[in-house]
Amino acid sequence: xxxxxxxxxxxxxxxxxxxxxxxxxxxxxxxxxxxxxxxxxxxxxxxxxxxxxxxxxxxxxxxxxxxxxxxxxxxxxxxxxxxxxxxxxxxxxxxxxxxxxxxxxxxxxxxxxxxxxxxxxxxxxxxxxxxxxxxxxxxxxxxxxxxxxxxxxxxxxxxxxxxxxxxxxxxxxxxxxxxx
Amino acid sequence: xxxxxxxxxxxxxxxxxxxxxxxxxxxxxxxxxxxxxxxxxxxxxxxxxxxxxxxxxxxxxxxxxxxxxxxxxxxxxxxxxxxxxxxxxxxxxxxxxxxxxxxxxxxxxxxxxxxxxxxxxxxxxxxxxxxxxxxxxxxxxxxxxxxxxxxxxxxxxxxxxxxxxxxxxxxxxxxxxxxxxxxxxxxxxxxxxxxxxxxxxxxxxxxxxxxxxxxxxxxxxxxxxxxxxxxxxxxxxxxxxxxxxxxxxxxxxxxxxxx
Numbered sequence: 001x002x003x004x005x006x007x008x009x010x011x012x013x014x015x016x017x018x019x020x021x022x023x024x025x026x027x028x029x030x031x032x033x034x035x036x037x038x039x040x041x042x043x044x045x046x047x048x049x050x051x052x053x054x055x056x057x058x059x060x061x062x063x064x065x066x067x068x069x070x071x072x073x074x075x076x077x078x079x080x081x082x083x084x085x086x087x088x089x090x091x092x093x094x095x096x097x098x099x100x101x102x103x104x105x106x107x108x109x110x111x112x113x114x115x116x117x118x119x120x121x122x123x124x125x126x127x128x129x130x131x132x133x134x135x136x137x138x139x140x141x142x143x144x145x146x147x148x149x150x151x152x153x154x155x156x157x158x159x160x161x162x163x164x165x166x167x168x169x170x171x172x173x174x175x176x177x178x179x180x
Numbered sequence: 181x182x183x184x185x186x187x188x189x190x191x192x193x194x195x196x197x198x199x200x201x202x203x204x205x206x207x208x209x210x211x212x213x214x215x216x217x218x219x220x221x222x223x224x225x226x227x228x229x230x231x232x233x234x235x236x237x238x239x240x241x242x243x244x245x246x247x248x249x250x251x252x253x254x255x256x257x258x259x260x261x262x263x264x265x266x267x268x269x270x271x272x273x274x275x276x277x278x279x280x281x282x283x284x285x286x287x288x289x290x291x292x293x294x295x296x297x298x299x300x301x302x303x304x305x306x307x308x309x310x311x312x313x314x315x316x317x318x319x320x321x322x323x324x325x326x327x328x329x330x331x332x333x334x335x336x337x338x339x340x341x342x343x344x345x346x347x348x349x350x351x352x353x354x355x356x357x358x359x360x361x362x363x364x365x366x367x368x369x370x371x372x373x374x375x376x377x378x379x380x381x382x383x384x385x386x387x388x389x390x391x392x393x394x395x396x397x398x399x400x401x402x403x404x405x406x407x408x409x410x411x412x413x414x415x416x417x418x419x420x421x422x423x424x425x426x427x428x429x430x431x432x433x434x435x436x437x438x439x
Contacts, residue, residue: 018234022227027216049226056234072203123202131202138192138199169198170191 014059021055025071029078036082036128043089047082054081054152061146069140073150076132080151083128122172130165137162273329298414299387299439305334305366305417311437314430317358318343325366338362340426340434358425360434365418386412386419386435393428410435 029051034044054077055062064070123131136147148158210216265271300308305325313319317340325334342357384391391412397405408428410421412435419438423431 014238015231015234018230019227022230023222026222026226027213027220028210030220031210031216052230053233056230056237059234068203068207071207075206119198120202120205123198134195135199135203138196139203166191166195169195173191173194 017059017062017064018052018056020064021070021074022052025074028071029074032075033078033082036079037086043085044082047085048078050081050084051078054150058146058149061142061149063140072135073140076135077150079128080132084152119169119173119176122169122176126165126168130161130168133158133161134165134169277332298389298416300414300416303416303439305336305364308336308364308417308438310338310340310362310434311439312433313340314358314426314434317341317360317426333366335363335365338364358423360421360423360426360431362434362438363420364438365420366416367418384432386410386432387439389414391435393432395428 026048029048030044033047033051034041037043037047051074055074062070062073123134126134133147133151136142136150137144142150144159144162145155147153147162148155151158153161211219266275310319320339320341325336327334339359339361341359382393384393389412391410393408393410395406395408397407405424407422407424408426408431410419410423410428410431412419419435421431421435
Protein backbone atom coordinates (compact mmCIF):
# COMPACT_ATOMS: atom_id res chain seq x y z
CA UNK A 1 0.00 0.00 0.00
CA UNK A 2 2.84 2.36 0.96
CA UNK A 3 4.56 1.50 -2.29
CA UNK A 4 1.38 2.39 -4.15
CA UNK A 5 1.15 5.81 -2.51
CA UNK A 6 4.83 6.52 -3.12
CA UNK A 7 4.38 5.49 -6.72
CA UNK A 8 1.36 7.73 -7.19
CA UNK A 9 2.99 10.69 -5.46
CA UNK A 10 6.13 10.46 -7.57
CA UNK A 11 4.05 9.95 -10.64
CA UNK A 12 2.08 13.13 -9.98
CA UNK A 13 5.12 15.42 -9.67
CA UNK A 14 6.75 14.02 -12.80
CA UNK A 15 3.47 14.34 -14.66
CA UNK A 16 3.23 17.94 -13.60
CA UNK A 17 6.78 18.60 -14.75
CA UNK A 18 6.12 17.06 -18.18
CA UNK A 19 2.93 19.08 -18.50
CA UNK A 20 4.81 22.24 -17.49
CA UNK A 21 7.65 21.57 -19.94
CA UNK A 22 5.27 20.98 -22.80
CA UNK A 23 3.03 23.97 -22.12
CA UNK A 24 5.90 26.35 -21.35
CA UNK A 25 8.62 25.27 -23.75
CA UNK A 26 6.88 23.67 -26.71
CA UNK A 27 7.01 26.96 -28.70
CA UNK A 28 10.76 27.48 -28.20
CA UNK A 29 11.51 23.79 -28.83
CA UNK A 30 9.48 23.95 -32.03
CA UNK A 31 11.30 27.15 -33.05
CA UNK A 32 14.77 25.72 -32.36
CA UNK A 33 13.97 22.45 -34.15
CA UNK A 34 12.52 24.36 -37.11
CA UNK A 35 15.64 26.52 -37.34
CA UNK A 36 17.91 23.45 -37.36
CA UNK A 37 15.77 21.79 -40.00
CA UNK A 38 15.54 24.95 -42.14
CA UNK A 39 11.85 25.54 -41.42
CA UNK A 40 10.77 22.02 -42.34
CA UNK A 41 7.51 22.19 -40.44
CA UNK A 42 6.67 18.48 -40.33
CA UNK A 43 10.27 17.52 -39.51
CA UNK A 44 10.35 20.06 -36.69
CA UNK A 45 7.10 18.67 -35.22
CA UNK A 46 8.58 15.18 -35.30
CA UNK A 47 11.82 16.40 -33.74
CA UNK A 48 9.90 18.02 -30.86
CA UNK A 49 8.01 14.76 -30.38
CA UNK A 50 11.35 12.87 -30.21
CA UNK A 51 12.62 15.46 -27.75
CA UNK A 52 9.57 15.08 -25.51
CA UNK A 53 10.08 11.30 -25.47
CA UNK A 54 13.71 11.81 -24.46
CA UNK A 55 12.69 14.22 -21.73
CA UNK A 56 10.07 11.75 -20.44
CA UNK A 57 12.69 8.99 -20.44
CA UNK A 58 15.17 11.10 -18.48
CA UNK A 59 12.74 13.02 -16.30
CA UNK A 60 14.49 11.67 -13.19
CA UNK A 61 17.68 13.64 -13.88
CA UNK A 62 16.04 16.89 -14.92
CA UNK A 63 16.42 19.76 -12.46
CA UNK A 64 13.38 22.00 -12.72
CA UNK A 65 14.44 24.49 -10.04
CA UNK A 66 16.18 26.88 -12.46
CA UNK A 67 13.75 27.77 -15.24
CA UNK A 68 16.42 29.31 -17.47
CA UNK A 69 18.46 26.15 -17.36
CA UNK A 70 15.35 24.07 -17.94
CA UNK A 71 14.51 26.12 -21.02
CA UNK A 72 18.09 25.74 -22.27
CA UNK A 73 17.95 21.99 -21.70
CA UNK A 74 14.72 21.69 -23.68
CA UNK A 75 16.28 23.69 -26.52
CA UNK A 76 19.37 21.48 -26.57
CA UNK A 77 17.35 18.25 -26.61
CA UNK A 78 15.03 19.57 -29.34
CA UNK A 79 17.93 20.84 -31.44
CA UNK A 80 19.77 17.52 -31.16
CA UNK A 81 16.67 15.59 -32.14
CA UNK A 82 16.29 17.87 -35.16
CA UNK A 83 19.95 17.39 -36.09
CA UNK A 84 19.49 13.62 -35.72
CA UNK A 85 16.63 13.77 -38.18
CA UNK A 86 18.72 15.87 -40.50
CA UNK A 87 21.58 13.37 -40.36
CA UNK A 88 19.23 10.47 -41.05
CA UNK A 89 17.78 12.37 -43.97
CA UNK A 90 21.30 13.00 -45.31
CA UNK A 91 22.11 9.32 -44.97
CA UNK A 92 19.21 8.55 -47.26
CA UNK A 93 21.02 10.57 -49.98
CA UNK A 94 18.84 13.63 -50.05
CA UNK A 95 19.88 16.07 -52.78
CA UNK A 96 22.25 18.77 -51.57
CA UNK A 97 19.71 21.46 -52.30
CA UNK A 98 17.60 20.15 -49.44
CA UNK A 99 20.35 20.35 -46.86
CA UNK A 100 19.80 23.57 -44.89
CA UNK A 101 22.51 26.16 -45.07
CA UNK A 102 22.11 27.18 -41.46
CA UNK A 103 22.52 23.69 -40.04
CA UNK A 104 25.40 24.49 -37.77
CA UNK A 105 26.43 20.87 -37.37
CA UNK A 106 27.72 20.98 -40.91
CA UNK A 107 29.75 24.05 -40.16
CA UNK A 108 33.37 23.11 -39.47
CA UNK A 109 35.23 24.78 -36.65
CA UNK A 110 37.90 27.09 -38.00
CA UNK A 111 40.25 29.43 -36.28
CA UNK A 112 39.16 32.24 -38.59
CA UNK A 113 35.69 32.09 -37.12
CA UNK A 114 36.95 33.22 -33.72
CA UNK A 115 38.89 36.21 -34.92
CA UNK A 116 38.01 38.93 -32.51
CA UNK A 117 39.16 36.93 -29.57
CA UNK A 118 35.98 36.82 -27.54
CA UNK A 119 35.30 33.60 -25.59
CA UNK A 120 31.62 33.80 -26.39
CA UNK A 121 32.41 34.05 -30.08
CA UNK A 122 34.63 31.02 -29.71
CA UNK A 123 31.80 29.09 -28.08
CA UNK A 124 29.34 30.25 -30.73
CA UNK A 125 31.68 29.07 -33.45
CA UNK A 126 31.90 25.58 -31.98
CA UNK A 127 29.90 22.98 -33.92
CA UNK A 128 26.56 22.55 -32.14
CA UNK A 129 27.28 18.88 -31.52
CA UNK A 130 30.23 19.80 -29.30
CA UNK A 131 28.67 22.94 -27.87
CA UNK A 132 25.48 21.24 -26.67
CA UNK A 133 27.39 18.41 -25.02
CA UNK A 134 29.65 20.97 -23.30
CA UNK A 135 26.69 23.09 -22.15
CA UNK A 136 25.04 20.02 -20.59
CA UNK A 137 28.27 19.26 -18.75
CA UNK A 138 29.44 22.73 -17.74
CA UNK A 139 26.16 24.56 -17.24
CA UNK A 140 23.79 21.78 -16.16
CA UNK A 141 26.45 19.75 -14.36
CA UNK A 142 25.50 16.44 -15.98
CA UNK A 143 27.91 13.55 -15.98
CA UNK A 144 28.99 12.12 -19.32
CA UNK A 145 26.61 9.18 -18.98
CA UNK A 146 23.69 11.54 -18.39
CA UNK A 147 24.73 13.76 -21.29
CA UNK A 148 24.73 10.64 -23.46
CA UNK A 149 21.24 9.68 -22.31
CA UNK A 150 19.82 13.14 -22.87
CA UNK A 151 21.28 13.38 -26.36
CA UNK A 152 20.53 9.75 -27.20
CA UNK A 153 24.18 8.92 -27.81
CA UNK A 154 26.57 6.20 -26.72
CA UNK A 155 28.52 7.32 -23.64
CA UNK A 156 31.78 7.21 -25.55
CA UNK A 157 30.47 9.56 -28.23
CA UNK A 158 29.25 12.02 -25.60
CA UNK A 159 32.68 11.93 -23.89
CA UNK A 160 34.39 12.52 -27.23
CA UNK A 161 32.19 15.49 -28.04
CA UNK A 162 32.82 17.09 -24.65
CA UNK A 163 36.54 16.45 -24.91
CA UNK A 164 36.83 17.82 -28.45
CA UNK A 165 34.78 20.90 -27.56
CA UNK A 166 37.02 21.49 -24.58
CA UNK A 167 40.21 21.04 -26.59
CA UNK A 168 39.07 23.41 -29.33
CA UNK A 169 38.20 26.06 -26.77
CA UNK A 170 41.44 25.55 -24.89
CA UNK A 171 43.40 26.43 -28.01
CA UNK A 172 41.38 29.60 -28.47
CA UNK A 173 41.70 30.56 -24.81
CA UNK A 174 45.46 30.03 -24.97
CA UNK A 175 45.77 32.31 -27.96
CA UNK A 176 43.68 34.95 -26.27
CA UNK A 177 45.71 34.67 -23.11
CA UNK A 178 42.88 33.44 -20.86
CA UNK A 179 44.56 30.14 -20.22
CA UNK A 180 48.18 28.99 -20.23
CA UNK B 181 48.08 17.52 -7.20
CA UNK B 182 50.17 17.69 -10.36
CA UNK B 183 50.41 20.77 -12.54
CA UNK B 184 48.52 19.31 -15.48
CA UNK B 185 45.55 18.32 -13.36
CA UNK B 186 45.46 21.74 -11.74
CA UNK B 187 45.48 23.45 -15.13
CA UNK B 188 42.70 21.19 -16.30
CA UNK B 189 40.59 22.13 -13.31
CA UNK B 190 41.23 25.81 -13.95
CA UNK B 191 40.10 25.35 -17.53
CA UNK B 192 36.92 23.61 -16.34
CA UNK B 193 36.10 26.56 -14.06
CA UNK B 194 36.72 28.99 -16.90
CA UNK B 195 34.52 26.98 -19.24
CA UNK B 196 31.73 26.75 -16.67
CA UNK B 197 31.63 30.55 -16.52
CA UNK B 198 31.97 30.99 -20.27
CA UNK B 199 29.24 28.47 -21.14
CA UNK B 200 27.00 30.00 -18.46
CA UNK B 201 27.35 33.36 -20.13
CA UNK B 202 26.80 31.83 -23.52
CA UNK B 203 23.50 30.26 -22.42
CA UNK B 204 22.27 33.66 -21.20
CA UNK B 205 23.37 35.36 -24.39
CA UNK B 206 21.77 32.67 -26.55
CA UNK B 207 18.47 33.27 -24.81
CA UNK B 208 18.53 36.87 -26.03
CA UNK B 209 18.72 35.74 -29.66
CA UNK B 210 15.34 33.96 -29.45
CA UNK B 211 12.11 35.73 -30.33
CA UNK B 212 9.97 36.76 -27.36
CA UNK B 213 7.78 34.19 -25.61
CA UNK B 214 4.64 35.90 -26.90
CA UNK B 215 5.84 35.77 -30.49
CA UNK B 216 6.79 32.13 -30.17
CA UNK B 217 3.52 31.21 -28.49
CA UNK B 218 1.63 32.90 -31.28
CA UNK B 219 3.65 31.15 -33.98
CA UNK B 220 3.67 27.71 -32.31
CA UNK B 221 0.79 27.32 -29.87
CA UNK B 222 0.96 24.17 -27.73
CA UNK B 223 -1.56 21.51 -28.61
CA UNK B 224 -3.81 20.33 -25.75
CA UNK B 225 -4.12 16.82 -27.19
CA UNK B 226 -0.35 16.43 -27.46
CA UNK B 227 0.04 17.64 -23.91
CA UNK B 228 -2.33 14.93 -22.63
CA UNK B 229 -0.52 12.35 -24.76
CA UNK B 230 2.83 13.13 -23.12
CA UNK B 231 1.32 13.13 -19.64
CA UNK B 232 -0.18 9.69 -20.33
CA UNK B 233 3.16 8.44 -21.64
CA UNK B 234 4.87 9.73 -18.52
CA UNK B 235 2.33 7.96 -16.33
CA UNK B 236 2.84 4.67 -18.19
CA UNK B 237 6.63 4.91 -18.13
CA UNK B 238 6.64 5.73 -14.43
CA UNK B 239 4.46 2.74 -13.59
CA UNK B 240 6.54 0.29 -15.58
CA UNK B 241 9.82 1.54 -14.15
CA UNK B 242 8.42 1.63 -10.59
CA UNK B 243 7.15 -1.95 -10.84
CA UNK B 244 10.48 -3.03 -12.30
CA UNK B 245 12.36 -1.31 -9.48
CA UNK B 246 10.18 -2.95 -6.82
CA UNK B 247 10.59 -6.38 -8.43
CA UNK B 248 14.34 -5.92 -8.68
CA UNK B 249 14.57 -5.00 -5.01
CA UNK B 250 12.43 -7.99 -4.00
CA UNK B 251 14.61 -10.30 -6.10
CA UNK B 252 17.79 -8.95 -4.49
CA UNK B 253 16.34 -9.36 -0.97
CA UNK B 254 15.17 -12.91 -1.72
CA UNK B 255 18.59 -13.82 -3.12
CA UNK B 256 20.35 -12.38 -0.07
CA UNK B 257 18.02 -14.32 2.26
CA UNK B 258 18.54 -17.56 0.34
CA UNK B 259 22.32 -17.10 0.32
CA UNK B 260 22.44 -16.21 4.00
CA UNK B 261 20.21 -19.10 5.09
CA UNK B 262 22.11 -21.56 2.88
CA UNK B 263 25.40 -20.36 4.35
CA UNK B 264 24.03 -20.67 7.89
CA UNK B 265 22.73 -24.17 7.18
CA UNK B 266 26.03 -25.26 5.67
CA UNK B 267 27.79 -24.39 8.92
CA UNK B 268 26.09 -27.42 10.43
CA UNK B 269 28.21 -30.55 9.97
CA UNK B 270 25.25 -32.89 9.43
CA UNK B 271 23.67 -30.61 6.83
CA UNK B 272 27.01 -30.27 5.06
CA UNK B 273 27.41 -34.05 5.01
CA UNK B 274 23.86 -34.53 3.71
CA UNK B 275 24.34 -31.99 0.92
CA UNK B 276 27.72 -33.41 -0.08
CA UNK B 277 26.28 -36.92 0.06
CA UNK B 278 23.40 -35.94 -2.23
CA UNK B 279 25.80 -34.42 -4.72
CA UNK B 280 28.05 -37.49 -4.59
CA UNK B 281 25.08 -39.81 -5.06
CA UNK B 282 23.84 -37.78 -8.00
CA UNK B 283 27.25 -38.06 -9.67
CA UNK B 284 27.40 -41.67 -8.64
CA UNK B 285 24.06 -42.53 -10.22
CA UNK B 286 25.11 -40.83 -13.40
CA UNK B 287 28.56 -42.35 -13.75
CA UNK B 288 28.20 -45.82 -12.29
CA UNK B 289 26.59 -48.72 -14.02
CA UNK B 290 24.36 -50.85 -11.82
CA UNK B 291 24.21 -54.56 -12.56
CA UNK B 292 21.37 -56.94 -12.07
CA UNK B 293 22.15 -59.14 -9.06
CA UNK B 294 20.79 -62.16 -10.92
CA UNK B 295 19.23 -65.23 -9.28
CA UNK B 296 22.23 -67.59 -9.12
CA UNK B 297 25.13 -67.73 -6.70
CA UNK B 298 28.09 -65.45 -7.24
CA UNK B 299 31.81 -65.92 -6.55
CA UNK B 300 31.46 -63.07 -4.09
CA UNK B 301 28.80 -64.84 -2.01
CA UNK B 302 29.67 -65.03 1.68
CA UNK B 303 32.69 -62.73 1.25
CA UNK B 304 33.35 -59.39 2.86
CA UNK B 305 35.18 -56.62 1.05
CA UNK B 306 38.28 -57.26 3.18
CA UNK B 307 38.35 -60.94 2.09
CA UNK B 308 38.71 -60.06 -1.58
CA UNK B 309 41.96 -60.80 -3.39
CA UNK B 310 43.33 -60.79 -6.92
CA UNK B 311 44.51 -64.18 -8.20
CA UNK B 312 45.95 -63.30 -11.62
CA UNK B 313 48.61 -60.69 -12.39
CA UNK B 314 49.91 -60.42 -15.98
CA UNK B 315 53.55 -61.30 -16.48
CA UNK B 316 56.02 -58.54 -15.67
CA UNK B 317 53.55 -56.63 -13.49
CA UNK B 318 53.13 -56.54 -9.74
CA UNK B 319 50.09 -56.20 -7.49
CA UNK B 320 49.81 -53.36 -4.99
CA UNK B 321 46.91 -54.02 -2.66
CA UNK B 322 45.32 -51.39 -0.42
CA UNK B 323 45.00 -54.33 2.04
CA UNK B 324 42.28 -52.76 4.19
CA UNK B 325 38.86 -51.62 3.11
CA UNK B 326 38.06 -47.99 3.85
CA UNK B 327 34.71 -46.64 4.90
CA UNK B 328 33.27 -43.56 3.27
CA UNK B 329 31.21 -41.73 5.89
CA UNK B 330 29.38 -39.52 3.47
CA UNK B 331 28.35 -42.24 1.07
CA UNK B 332 27.93 -44.88 3.74
CA UNK B 333 29.79 -47.75 2.09
CA UNK B 334 33.19 -49.45 2.12
CA UNK B 335 35.58 -49.45 -0.80
CA UNK B 336 38.94 -50.97 -1.67
CA UNK B 337 41.68 -50.34 -4.21
CA UNK B 338 44.01 -52.72 -6.00
CA UNK B 339 46.64 -51.52 -8.44
CA UNK B 340 48.50 -53.76 -10.88
CA UNK B 341 51.48 -51.96 -12.38
CA UNK B 342 54.93 -52.13 -13.92
CA UNK B 343 57.59 -51.90 -11.21
CA UNK B 344 59.81 -49.60 -13.28
CA UNK B 345 59.26 -46.56 -15.48
CA UNK B 346 61.15 -46.62 -18.78
CA UNK B 347 62.05 -42.93 -18.93
CA UNK B 348 60.62 -39.71 -17.52
CA UNK B 349 57.25 -38.58 -19.01
CA UNK B 350 57.58 -36.29 -21.99
CA UNK B 351 61.08 -37.35 -22.97
CA UNK B 352 61.74 -39.07 -26.33
CA UNK B 353 61.15 -42.76 -26.19
CA UNK B 354 58.83 -42.57 -23.22
CA UNK B 355 56.14 -45.20 -23.09
CA UNK B 356 53.52 -45.11 -20.40
CA UNK B 357 53.97 -48.27 -18.35
CA UNK B 358 51.05 -50.70 -18.26
CA UNK B 359 48.77 -50.62 -15.26
CA UNK B 360 45.31 -51.67 -14.10
CA UNK B 361 43.34 -49.96 -11.34
CA UNK B 362 40.69 -52.02 -9.59
CA UNK B 363 38.16 -50.22 -7.44
CA UNK B 364 35.69 -52.34 -5.54
CA UNK B 365 32.79 -50.77 -3.73
CA UNK B 366 30.34 -52.41 -1.39
CA UNK B 367 26.72 -52.77 -2.51
CA UNK B 368 24.90 -52.54 -5.78
CA UNK B 369 21.57 -51.04 -6.71
CA UNK B 370 20.01 -52.04 -9.96
CA UNK B 371 19.13 -48.94 -11.96
CA UNK B 372 20.13 -49.95 -15.48
CA UNK B 373 22.94 -48.72 -17.70
CA UNK B 374 24.14 -45.16 -18.01
CA UNK B 375 23.92 -43.39 -21.38
CA UNK B 376 27.67 -43.28 -21.62
CA UNK B 377 27.95 -47.05 -21.17
CA UNK B 378 25.21 -47.70 -23.71
CA UNK B 379 27.02 -45.61 -26.27
CA UNK B 380 30.39 -47.32 -26.22
CA UNK B 381 30.14 -50.58 -24.33
CA UNK B 382 30.14 -54.22 -25.30
CA UNK B 383 28.40 -56.70 -23.04
CA UNK B 384 30.28 -59.63 -21.58
CA UNK B 385 30.34 -61.74 -18.40
CA UNK B 386 32.80 -62.23 -15.53
CA UNK B 387 32.30 -65.54 -13.76
CA UNK B 388 28.68 -65.47 -14.86
CA UNK B 389 28.14 -61.90 -13.68
CA UNK B 390 26.93 -59.31 -16.21
CA UNK B 391 29.78 -57.02 -17.27
CA UNK B 392 30.46 -54.13 -19.62
CA UNK B 393 33.75 -53.60 -21.37
CA UNK B 394 34.70 -50.67 -23.54
CA UNK B 395 37.82 -49.35 -25.19
CA UNK B 396 38.42 -45.66 -25.43
CA UNK B 397 41.16 -43.11 -26.06
CA UNK B 398 42.25 -40.32 -23.80
CA UNK B 399 44.81 -37.59 -24.19
CA UNK B 400 47.57 -36.75 -21.74
CA UNK B 401 50.54 -34.42 -22.27
CA UNK B 402 49.71 -34.25 -25.97
CA UNK B 403 49.81 -38.02 -26.42
CA UNK B 404 46.83 -40.28 -27.12
CA UNK B 405 46.51 -43.44 -25.06
CA UNK B 406 44.26 -46.40 -25.51
CA UNK B 407 42.48 -47.54 -22.40
CA UNK B 408 40.10 -50.38 -21.55
CA UNK B 409 37.41 -50.22 -18.94
CA UNK B 410 35.55 -53.12 -17.39
CA UNK B 411 32.61 -52.82 -15.01
CA UNK B 412 30.72 -55.62 -13.37
CA UNK B 413 29.08 -56.55 -10.11
CA UNK B 414 26.63 -58.65 -8.17
CA UNK B 415 24.37 -57.93 -5.21
CA UNK B 416 27.38 -57.55 -2.86
CA UNK B 417 29.93 -55.49 -4.79
CA UNK B 418 30.41 -53.29 -7.80
CA UNK B 419 33.80 -53.48 -9.50
CA UNK B 420 35.33 -50.84 -11.71
CA UNK B 421 38.58 -51.62 -13.55
CA UNK B 422 40.58 -49.45 -15.86
CA UNK B 423 43.66 -50.63 -17.68
CA UNK B 424 46.19 -49.02 -19.95
CA UNK B 425 48.63 -50.80 -22.24
CA UNK B 426 47.11 -54.03 -20.94
CA UNK B 427 45.04 -56.20 -23.28
CA UNK B 428 41.29 -56.69 -22.83
CA UNK B 429 41.85 -60.42 -22.39
CA UNK B 430 44.26 -59.79 -19.50
CA UNK B 431 41.83 -57.37 -17.86
CA UNK B 432 39.08 -59.98 -18.14
CA UNK B 433 41.40 -62.64 -16.66
CA UNK B 434 42.25 -60.34 -13.73
CA UNK B 435 38.51 -59.71 -13.19
CA UNK B 436 37.77 -63.46 -13.17
CA UNK B 437 40.53 -64.05 -10.63
CA UNK B 438 38.98 -61.56 -8.20
CA UNK B 439 37.21 -63.35 -5.41
